[in-house]
Amino acid sequence: MSAESVRVILVEYYVTEHGIRIFGIVPEADKPEILTVGLTRAELRASAKAFYALMRGKRFRMADHLAGEALRALVRPIEEWAAPGDVVYLVPHDALHRLPLHAVPLDGAPLADRNPVVLTPSASVLRYCWSQRKATRSSVLVVAAPPSDPPMTFAHTQATAVSRLFAEPEVLVGAQASRAGLLERLRAGNGSPDVLHFTAHGVFEPVDPMRSGVELADGRLTAEDVLGLSLAVDLVVLGSCESGLSDRRPGDELIGLTRALLYAGAASTLVSLWRVDELSTGLLLTRFYEELRAGNSKAESLRRAQTWLRGLTHVDGGGAAAAPRGGTEIEAPRSGPRWGRALLSKRCSSWRRPGCSPGPVTSERLCGSTTSCAPPVAWRTVCAPPPGSRPPRCGSPGRCSSGARERRAPFPIRTTGRPSC
Numbered sequence: 001m002s003a004e005s006v007r008v009i010l011v012e013y014y015v016t017e018h019g020i021r022i023f024g025i026v027p028e029a030d031k032p033e034i035l036t037v038g039l040t041r042a043e044l045r046a047s048a049k050a051f052y053a054l055m056r057g058k059r060f061r062m063a064d065h066l067a068g069e070a071l072r073a074l075v076r077p078i079e080e081w082a083a084p085g086d087v088v089y090l091v092p093h094d095a096l097h098r099l100p101l102h103a104v105p106l107d108g109a110p111l112a113d114r115n116p117v118v119l120t121p122s123a124s125v126l127r128y129c130w131s132q133r134k135a136t137r138s139s140v141l142v143v144a145a146p147p148s149d150p151p152m153t154f155a156h157t158q159a160t161a162v163s164r165l166f167a168e169p170e171v172l173v174g175a176q177a178s179r180a181g182l183l184e185r186l187r188a189g190n191g192s193p194d195v196l197h198f199t200a201h202g203v204f205e206p207v208d209p210m211r212s213g214v215e216l217a218d219g220r221l222t223a224e225d226v227l228g229l230s231l232a233v234d235l236v237v238l239g240s241c242e243s244g245l246s247d248r249r250p251g252d253e254l255i256g257l258t259r260a261l262l263y264a265g266a267a268s269t270l271v272s273l274w275r276v277d278e279l280s281t282g283l284l285l286t287r288f289y290e291e292l293r294a295g296n297s298k299a300e301s302l303r304r305a306q307t308w309l310r311g312l313t314h315v316d317g318g319g320a321a322a323a324p325r326g327g328t329e330i331e332a333p334r335s336g337p338r339w340g341r342a343l344l345s346k347r348c349s350s351w352r353r354p355g356c357s358p359g360p361v362t363s364e365r366l367c368g369s370t371t372s373c374a375p376p377v378a379w380r381t382v383c384a385p386p387p388g389s390r391p392p393r394c395g396s397p398g399r400c401s402s403g404a405r406e407r408r409a410p411f412p413i414r415t416t417g418r419p420s421c
Contacts, residue, residue, distance in 0.1 A: 006087060007083070007086045007087070009082045009089070010123060010126075011023070011088060011091065013090075013093045013096050015044060015096065016041065017041050018040055019039060020036070020039050020074065022035045033077075035077055037070075037073045039073070039074070044096070045094070047095070047099070050065065051065050051066070052098065052274075063103075066099075066100070066104050071104045074104065075101055075111050078115070079106055084114050085115065085116075087297070087299055087300075088115045089118050089119075089126060090117060090120070091119075091122055101117075115303075117303070118299045129262065129267050129268060132232075133268070134232075134267065137166075137292070138166060138168050138194060139166060139168035139170070139195070140195040140196075141170045141171075141185070141193040141196050142159045143173075143196070143200065143214075144156065144159035144173050145159060145177060146177040148200070152200070152201070152278055153278060154278050154279060154282050156173060161282075162286065166195070168193075175217050176217070178217040178218040179217075180218055182216065183225065186229050191232075192231055192265075194233060194234050195236075196231070196237070197285075198214050198237065198238050199240075199282075201214065201240060201241065202215075202240025202272075203241075203242070209255045210222065210255065210256075211223070212257045226257065227264060230265055232265055233266050234268065235269070236268070236269045237269070237270045239281050239285055240272065241272060241275040241276055242273070242275060243258070244257075244258055244273050270285075270288070280309065288305040291304045291305055
């Protein structure tokens with residue numbers, strides 16, 4: 001996707017007691033188009049609660065839930081506003097923050113198959129993120145494989161694979177992947193990396209969301225820690241479970257790790273909405289970086305990586321229909337990310353469930369379990385501007401106009417109300 005061909009639209013939702021307003025902002029229009037869907041706030045919250053109950057248990061029914069008419073009605077206007085390939089920025093509201101709208105199907109396939117999709121807390125935050133982006137991404141700081149229980153089987157391999165895709169890699173691995181060491185490195189004044197990548201266990205604390213974070217060698221790096229940093233990074237990738245979850249406060253204020261990263265200065269983040277499998281996550285993220293290095297935007301790179309992973313077969317995965325007990329060697333893949341051969345040939349005694357039938361498989365099927373893994377649609381980008389493009393005109397109520405002046409951090413952490421200009 002070349003910079004000259006990028007067309008951006010913004011779709012914002014506003015949930016009321018009696019229905020959901022949808023604002024569509026396209027480059028050619030002088031004002032937003034406004035539609036109303038007859039889904040009440042109570043019905044939406046019940047739907048989000050039911051979806052997360054499935055996510056914790058019967059994941060094979062998640063796609064059916066997302067394909068329901070109520071949720072499809074929320075994304076159907078995008079088919080009219082955006083052509084295939086256009087970048088779609090979604091501004092959720094209320095319980096929509098907890099639903100993967102990019103995975104809701106249009107014409108039988110997820111929206112993310114048709115369009116690169118980015119989530120943003122608000123139009124004003126989007127403008128702020130665009131101002132923070134970098135022109136190049138040559139350096140990376142990889143924080144991976146801290147001592148953990150359970151241990152991460154593939155973290156070292158993923159760290160090596162990611163670091164090799166950048167001209168200026170820096171790796172903190174094992175005991176070096178510590179909270180103290182990372183904070184010292186980021187505060188040392190010797191420059192922020194272009195990309196900050198984590199491969200570690202993630203934790204979301206719903207009672208105290210500022211304690212959410214990633215588990216490192218000497219303790220948890222929390223959202224509160226991140227707030228004290230100044231991150232001049234273009235992208236933060238959190239290869240961790242539930243790294244994209246936030247607590248929603250009055251005024252639709254989101255409190256959690258993603259917001260802390262944006263507040264600290266990150267132009268964009270790549271995060272997960274639920275618990276994800278280590279193997280499929282590694283495959284997805286390595287493919288994402290390869291697409292990024294090929295010149296695609298962040299959102300388009302994620303879209304391509306998700307599509308590739310969803311179509312991965314057991315032939316591509318080396319015929320690993322099952323992982324025998326006892327840590328037997330698994331045949332190396334014949335295609336896919338370059339690190340796949342090493343990854344699938346590692347001993348994996350944690351795989352103890354029967355495998356799946358040959359043929360096209362999702363990431364769940366590849367790792368041999370429909371309950372311990374997450375499909376690629378668990379991942380989403382936040383505030384990721386495509387190269388060479390301009391922000392959409394922000395004319396919806398309560399948002400910044402195109403000429404408004406921004407503060408450096410337009411979303412105060414401990415106040416209520418929408419981000420202000």
